Amino acid sequence: MQESDRIMAERVHAVITAGGPVLAPKLWYGMPAYALEGKVVCFFQSAEKFRARYATLGFSDQAKLDKGTMWAAGFALTEVTAEVEARIGALVKQAVS
Numbered sequence: 001m002q003e004s005d006r007i008m009a010e011r012v013h014a015v016i017t018a019g020g021p022v023l024a025p026k027l028w029y030g031m032p033a034y035a036l037e038g039k040v041v042c043f044f045q046s047a048e049k050f051r052a053r054y055a056t057l058g059f060s061d062q063a064k065l066d067k068g069t070m071w072a073a074g075f076a077l078t079e080v081t082a083e084v085e086a087r088i089g090a091l092v093k094q095a096v097s
Contacts (some may be wrong), residue, residue, distance in 0.1 A: 002048040005055050009044050011080040012057060012088060016042065019089040020096045034092075036062065045071050058086060060067050063095035 001009060009032055016023060016034050023034035023041060033043035041063050045056040054076040065071050074092075077084070 001046050005046040005048055008055055008080045009046070011085065012044050012077070015080075015085045015088045016092050019092040021093070022096055036096060042092065046061055050089055059091070064097055065089075065091065067093055 013025065013032060017025065020034060020041070023036055026035055026040075028040050028043050031043055031045050031049065033040045035041060039062045040060050042057065042059045045052075045058060047053060047055045050056075056074050056080075057077055058074040059065055060073075063073070065073065070078050079086075
């Protein structure tokens with residue numbers, strides 16, 4: 001993984017494991033993912049691997065993020081700041097609630 005993506009992935013990993021201690025880290029299509037009872041709840045996608053202009057934090061249909069009839073299931077990441085960490089932590093807590 002390219003260094004900039006790796007740094008973001010490491011920070012995202014720290015936030016997810018702190019906010020969702022019930023989630024088990026695993027590799028999913030070669031990228032970091034976090035599962036509950038064997039089913040992936042959220043995952044990190046490297047920008048470089050997918051030839052995208054930004055990395056992505058995604059949530060599967062196992063995540064409990066439902067809000068009305070439409071909600072976000074993926075988030076572009078260009079930098080992981082303290083504000084972004086707080087938002088990720090809140091999403092992870094909701095996803096596993």
